[in-house]
Amino acid sequence: MKFKKSPGYILFLIMNYGVLFFLAATCFFPILHVLALSMSSSTAASSGRVLILPVEFNLQSYRYVIENNAFLKAFAVSAERVALGVPINMLLTVLSAYPLSRRKEQFRMKTFFTWFFLITILFSGGMIPWYMVIKETGLLDTIWAMIIPGAVPVFNVILLVNYFRSIPAELEEAAYMDGASHWCILWKIFLPISVPTLATVTLFSMLNHWNSWFDGLILMNNPDKYPLQSYMQTIVISRDPTTLTERDLDLLKIISDKTTKSAQLFIAMIPIICVYPFLQKYFTTGLIVGGIKG
Amino acid sequence: MEELELKGAGTAMKSAMRSRKVQQLKREIPLYIMLMPAVVILLVYAYGPMVGNVIAFQRFLPGKGLFGSEFIGLENFVYMFKMPNIWSVVYNTVFISGMKIVLGIIVPVTVALMLNEVHHIAFKRTVQTIIYLPYFLSWVILSGIIITILSPSDGIVNQLLGYIGIEPIFFLGDEKIFPYTIVVTDVWKNFGFGTIVYLTALTSIDPNLYEASLIDGANRWQQTVHITLPGISTTIILLSVISVGNILNAGFEQIFNLYSPMVYSTGDILDTLVYRMGIQNYQFGVATAIGLIKSVVATIFIVASNKAAEKIGGYRVF
Numbered sequence: 001m002k003f004k005k006s007p008g009y010i011l012f013l014i015m016n017y018g019v020l021f022f023l024a025a026t027c028f029f030p031i032l033h034v035l036a037l038s039m040s041s042s043t044a045a046s047s048g049r050v051l052i053l054p055v056e057f058n059l060q061s062y063r064y065v066i067e068n069n070a071f072l073k074a075f076a077v078s079a080e081r082v083a084l085g086v087p088i089n090m091l092l093t094v095l096s097a098y099p100l101s102r103r104k105e106q107f108r109m110k111t112f113f114t115w116f117f118l119i120t121i122l123f124s125g126g127m128i129p130w131y132m133v134i135k136e137t138g139l140l141d142t143i144w145a146m147i148i149p150g151a152v153p154v155f156n157v158i159l160l161v162n163y164f165r166s167i168p169a170e171l172e173e174a175a176y177m178d179g180a181s182h183w184c185i186l187w188k189i190f191l192p193i194s195v196p197t198l199a200t201v202t203l204f205s206m207l208n209h210w211n212s213w214f215d216g217l218i219l220m221n222n223p224d225k226y227p228l229q230s231y232m233q234t235i236v237i238s239r240d241p242t243t244l245t246e247r248d249l250d251l252l253k254i255i256s257d258k259t260t261k262s263a264q265l266f267i268a269m270i271p272i273i274c275v276y277p278f279l280q281k282y283f284t285t286g287l288i289v290g291g292i293k294g
Numbered sequence: 295m296e297e298l299e300l301k302g303a304g305t306a307m308k309s310a311m312r313s314r315k316v317q318q319l320k321r322e323i324p325l326y327i328m329l330m331p332a333v334v335i336l337l338v339y340a341y342g343p344m345v346g347n348v349i350a351f352q353r354f355l356p357g358k359g360l361f362g363s364e365f366i367g368l369e370n371f372v373y374m375f376k377m378p379n380i381w382s383v384v385y386n387t388v389f390i391s392g393m394k395i396v397l398g399i400i401v402p403v404t405v406a407l408m409l410n411e412v413h414h415i416a417f418k419r420t421v422q423t424i425i426y427l428p429y430f431l432s433w434v435i436l437s438g439i440i441i442t443i444l445s446p447s448d449g450i451v452n453q454l455l456g457y458i459g460i461e462p463i464f465f466l467g468d469e470k471i472f473p474y475t476i477v478v479t480d481v482w483k484n485f486g487f488g489t490i491v492y493l494t495a496l497t498s499i500d501p502n503l504y505e506a507s508l509i510d511g512a513n514r515w516q517q518t519v520h521i522t523l524p525g526i527s528t529t530i531i532l533l534s535v536i537s538v539g540n541i542l543n544a545g546f547e548q549i550f551n552l553y554s555p556m557v558y559s560t561g562d563i564l565d566t567l568v569y570r571m572g573i574q575n576y577q578f579g580v581a582t583a584i585g586l587i588k589s590v591v592a593t594i595f596i597v598a599s600n601k602a603a604e605k606i607g608g609y610r611v612f
Contacts, residue, residue: 009514016408017417023405024424026482030439031427033450037442048453096332099325107325108318113333120336123593125343126585127565128572132349132360133342149339152332182324211432214547218573229434236438237551258442265438272430279430280423283490 031269038062038262045258061263071264073224074231077143077216081227082209085147089205090198093156098186100157101164121154134219145219146212146227153208156201163197164190200282203275210271232268236261350583356576370583379562380584386473387563391544393477395537401481402488403530407518409489410496422493425486433483437551440479441466472557479552480545491533492526499525532603539599542592564588 032052037045038061039054049055065071100117104110125133130149139145171193172185180188191198216230223234272279350370352363374380405425412418428436443450444465452462465475503521512520546565553561564584572581 012514013411016411020405020408020412020417020421023485024421027428027486028424030443033443034439046448048448048450051450092332092335095328099329102325107322109322109326113329116333116336120340122596123344124589125340125346126582126589127568128578128582128585129343129346129349130339131573132346132356132578133339135356136359137338148335151335152340154336157332182321182328186328207430211430211434213432213434214550229432232438233434233551237434237441258448261438262442265435265442268435269431273427276427276430280426 034262035266038259038266040259042259045262061259062267064260065263065267070223070231071228071267074226074228075267077225078210078228080143081146082206084143085151085209086202086205088147088151089153089156089209090202092152093160093201093205094186094191094198096152096157097160097164098182098190101161103169117152117154117157131218140219141221141225143225146209146215150208150212150215153201153205156204160194160197160201163194167193196282199278203279203282206275207272207279228268232264236265347582347586347589349578350586352579354578354582356578366579370579371587373580374583374587377580379558379567382559383562383564383567386560387542387544390473390476390549390561390563391541393473394480394545395534395541397477397481398484398488398537399530399534401485403492403526405485405489406492406496406526407522409493410518410522411514422486422490426490427486428483429487431483433547433551436479436483437548440552444475466552467554467556469557469560472553472561476545476549476552476561480548483548488533492529495526495529496522528606531606535599535603535606537599539592539596541595542588 029052033050036050036052036054039057039059040050041056041058044050044055096117099107100110100114102110124130134140134145134149139148167190171189175185175189211229213227213229213233216225216227217233220226220230223231226234346360348360349363351365351367352360353366353369354360354363409418409421412421444452446452446462446464446467451465455463463471465471499522503525504517507517507521542564544563544565546563546569549561549563549566550569553566565588568581568585568588571577571584
């Protein structure tokens with residue numbers, strides 16, 4: 001499409017590029033700024049000379065964070081949480097999505113179970129009863145408190161149900177005639193052709209487990225068992241002085257609160273930044289598949 | 295004779311039907327087995343808390359449990375409506391989430407339309423990639439960043455404002471400014487996501503429309519107003535209607551990390567109030583009562599908005 005390059009249109013183009021650049025900058029520079037802070041000296045960081053490049057470059061704050069047992073422990077808890085939680089999420093997502101994607105003739109209770117799942121997103125029990133149930137079932141203070149209650153990600157189930165339903169019926173009918181069981185159809189036919197959607201759902205589940213902090217914060221009485229995001233919450237946001245040891249206080253004179261905080265923030269972002277290219281690639285697929293159908 | 299034959303055929307058909315029924319049940323058994331684990335977990339951890347809402351009608355003592363605590367009728371609800379700050383909390387909730395809903399539509403639509411005018415592919419892709427990033431970071435991380443850059447003493451934003459002669463602004467500590475800080479940072483986190491959704495919708499517009507309008511002598515602005523916007527209007531309406539269902543969710547995770555007692559008057563929302571009363575002050579009954587009313591109203595909104603979305607755009611979750 002060619003337009004006459006009127007002065008007005010050129011002015012618009014310049015403004016357009018300018019505003020978009022500005023918006024992108026507001027999303028990118030804060031992260032860059034935090035990275036620069038984490039690599040600057042504490043005096044430079046607190047005197048406000050750091051913009052997006054480190055001033056008086058040093059990695060002391062990273063050394064402090066890496067030598068900090070609590071941070072590493074929390075990182076390990078998060079890794080464990082992802083390693084346990086994601087496979088469980090995926091197993092239950094796949095196992096629930098298949099029956100719910102059946103036609104009514106194949107599964108007469110389909111409508112009932114569909115509503116059974118849907119009601120859980122329409123009506124939430126509320127924070128206090130939720131806490132009480134987890135307490136009563138004896139999960140408090142164990143890693144399972146962050147895995148079992150959310151083991152069925154209903155939104156992911158819906159996404160996968162929608163994808164399964166878009167699979168042409170002829171594919172399974174042939175297998176059905178040959179006497180293939182449901183397990184066989186799910187395993188041999190459905191899963192192999194659903195790989196992109198499964199990837200999307202896996203990423204959602206990973207992201208969810210990595211980013212969750214509130215459950216860890218209130219379901220773990222012992223801060224040693226906090227996952228990284230909950231630990232970050234107490235350190236970065238609440239700055240609870242009781243979690244600082246004397247050695248920490250000494251060190252804080254050399255490397256300021258601000259630089260170590262920035263280093264921790266940045267380290268916690270690294271896993272997300274690593275999977276970001278995949279997130280981008282699959283997220284749109286997931287949106288088209290699970291989202292708005294015309 | 296004829297009758298008898300018919301009768302025989304009838305029983306044969308009946309038994310065939312019965313065996314077909316058994317057959318079908320047999321084929322269904324694996325489906326039940328597949329659903330079983332998920333059903334059990336949802337029953338305990340999603341439906342359990344719904345039942346647990348009886349706490350709202352009890353003088354609940356954790357030691358006595360759900361079945362041992364004394365029932366006190368609607369006392370907790372009466373207490374709740376007598377709380378001096380309850381209406382200001384409701385107002386804050388609706389005000390903050392209302393602004394989030396409105397800006398959460400306007401900003402992504404505008405950015406999507408602006409990106410649509412960019413013909414420099416690399417620039418377009420880079421912008422898309424960057425604005426999408428905050429969406430994937432948790433509110434803990436983003437709050438850490440926001441607190442750092444908005445600090446009135448040594449935050450970069452106030453330093454930059456200082457260069458152009460503006461006094462430091464206490465974005466997170468000034469009760470007049472706090473709700474707006476919340477709305478802007480929320481839009482900042484989420485607009486990239488919305489933009490991608492609208493850009494996806496834009497690709498489904500028939501290119502012939504643009505060419506035809508070009509022959510008719512339309513300029514770029516006219517094309518945007520008469521082709522592009524109507525082309526994505528269904529998506530806009532759908533997403534707005536659905537977001538109205540969240541009117542009572544003003545963003546617990548965000549506000550919990552960014553607020554402080556200084557801004558309770560304008561920044562406290564229903565969810566944060568429930569948290570402080572229930573988890574911190576052990577007023578389980580009242581906190582559950584507030585949560586229950588919130589859940590009921592929220593459900594009505596969600597169901598209504600989804601019904602509306604179904605009517606308007608044929609959108610259905612299942």
